Amino acid sequence: MTANVVNILMSGIFHAAILFLVSAGLQLVFGVQKIFNLACGSFYALGAYVGVSAVAAFTTAGGPPFLFIVPLALAGILVGSVGLVVERGLLRFVYDRDETFQLLLTFALVLMMEDAIRLTWGTAPQSTSGLYLLYGQARVLGAVIPVYNLIVIAASVLIAAGLGFMLTRTAFGRIIRAAADNREMAEALGVDMRGVYARVFTLGTALGTLGGALVIPATAAMSEMGIELIVEAFAVVVIGGLGSMRGALVGALVVGVLRSVAISVYPEIEMLLIYLIVIAVLLLRPRGLFGGAAA
Amino acid sequence: MTREAILEARDVRKLYGDFVALDGVSLAVGAGEFVSIIGPNGAGKSTLINVLTGVLRPTAGTVRFKERDAAGIGPVALTRLGLARSFQLVQIFPDLTVLETLLAPVISRLGRGTSLFRSLAGDREVQDGALEVAELFGLADKRHVPARQLPQGDKKLLDVASAFALRPEIILLDEPTSGVSTAEKSAIMEILVTASRRMGLKAIIQVEHDMDIVFGYSDRIVALHQGRVLADATPAAIRADARVVDMVIGRTHHLPSPPKGEAGRER
């Protein structure tokens, strides 16, 4: 019985770990640039596919399968640089526009990336079959958990801590928080907003692509994964509060664990429960758990 | 000149957390009065306006419009009762023409807002009502110009005109001459006074910083300071009130001397 509960919980936390990465990216971009990036799910998908390819190339080139997580994570991070291209090449043209247009531009990205991925990798699901259990399994309170999951959870926690550190202790982090709070004042104080925007968006994208890459061994890269994930990430940021990193963490845990519980108890309601919570949050406490007044 | 108060605020207090924006403000405006509210920034004028126009609910105290409770009932309900306002920062409908801007309040006044299938262009009563106001405010020849293309002075006039088009009993003008040149100011005020006479307005309340305008047109001046009414009297009495003079403009200046025909303005 406990084993069952632990299983559900750990599965939920694993999903939350991935969700946190993607949502953190979403929150960063929203907090600073006030743009809700619908394409964050697409970047997640991109990271997943690139991750699969990277691992495949690695093992074909003779790399030891045991180290597969290295090319996986590296690919996930590096492909995040596509965010810079997107920001400089597309997004910066709409910074002064109504938020509807900004949202629609990110939707345009969703469309383009969905097909770009299909074009490059085809429609069949891609996976790193077999490598998932390479790190073995651990017994946690009677339940059997893949060690890979624990590694990802640990990595996500580390990244969360790293982001927290960056935001509170580094100059860049201070600039991010200043820009999120009051853009005009930050600019008046000499902050190069163009540079900040470019770096924030790239960082946000990289978090998403990394999330996509890391989830791959546990599942398969599929063409709808992007547009499906965005609604989960959207639920996370609504519950946690738009623009808040703590919100991303807590929201991801809520969504991840609830979804896991729902799947095992009453599969029909899975995402339905989450959406209803989103609606409830939007109606009762629109700024979510940690959202600021600006939200 | 005692009258039944049409709009009356009694002991209004408004708190924002610990901050006291209004501290027991009482104000009564009756028919035939032109009341100016003056005071430095932060005195609570905007808060008072928002309370009087039903946008804010007072923390304590009452606001009554013609004996009906008007505290926090919202701007829409207040327009139905007979109170209209214009805005300090000019508010227009950028993509609507001058005429369309004036059609809206007339539609609201005549209760035609939910007429889904009536032709607006063919509704003579609404069209004539809007045109009449446009002519009163000298905007008739610009009636097909989109509001965002108007010069600033005309935008201000349009903002005020649209409030007038509601044919309210009392109109509350929030700095009606701010942001326009001195030459245009008196023109606007003259139009205002003429229009209110023509349209049967019972009283005007204005918030103003320009003392020439204040002393040139008011029957009564209410001086607000730190959320309290410092003085509420005729212009002559206010001019003699050292506290007000200090508060408003410091000791080195004098309040304007009365222009001709200041007292007993007909309405």
Next chain:
Amino acid sequence: MKGRVVLALAVAALLVLPLLLSPYRLLLMLPFMAYGVILLGLNLLFGYTGLVSFGHALFVGIGAYTGAFLTHAGIRSLEVIVLAAAVLGAVAAALVGLLCVRYVKIYFGMLTLAFGMVFYTFLLKFYRLTGGDEGMQVLRPLLLGLNLDAMPKTTYLVGPYYYYCLGVLVVAAAVMWRIVHSPFGLCLRTIRDNPVKAEALGVSVTRYRWYAFVISGVFAAVGGALLGPPTGNVDPTLAYWTHSGSLVFMALLGGFASFFGPVLGAFVFIFLQDAVMSVVPYWRLVFGAILAIIVIFAPGGLMGFFARPRPS
């Protein structure tokens, strides 16, 4: 006057199209006309009231599945189906709208998206009722009481069904035209342009937004009901958030500041999608690029090139 001439020509062209176009092209006209009705409603909300809904496909789904349920239950009169869809769309929009119209901009978008996805999940998961991801069949409806089952499918669709849809589109356009040019329509535009000022002039912003939401929901459901019969099948993707996004895309493409812009947008979307698909299956790539170009360079859409960017 020029506008009226163009309009008359367009209607005349639509009337004679079955004599000119190939059956394949004519079959494309059917979803176009359905989307035309949907977009007319959506633009009341978007172009005229200034609200961007990312969950409008919810009502399209309601209309579509109404057709499925009714034809399964033996009620095959298209008039009844359309009427039922309108009523259900109105009820759903009234309820959802009640909750959503108190919010604006991104919160409105998020709420509508969430509601849309709730419906999608319901359609997907409660498969015993709705057929799950395979959806439900829609049987050939009776047109004006006439049972045309004997007709070959294509003949039925490019003949009587085509003219039926055209009729619905024309009626829908006429109704929406009246609404937009009524005192109510002007009030909506004041809300779009400056809600604070509108409120100060006596326009109940929230209540009028709600009316606009309900009307647009009705149009979407009616259009949705027309979408079912041509393919004979409805499925949950009709309610998915990307479908809602495509609706907004169509409005933007044609130009949301004009009355017919969104209908034009639906036309271009459907035919361009077909044209692209005949060459490569990657229509989303092309369309995504088009949307990006419109957003950045031509937010007025196609009508922005032809007419001044002002409604009516």
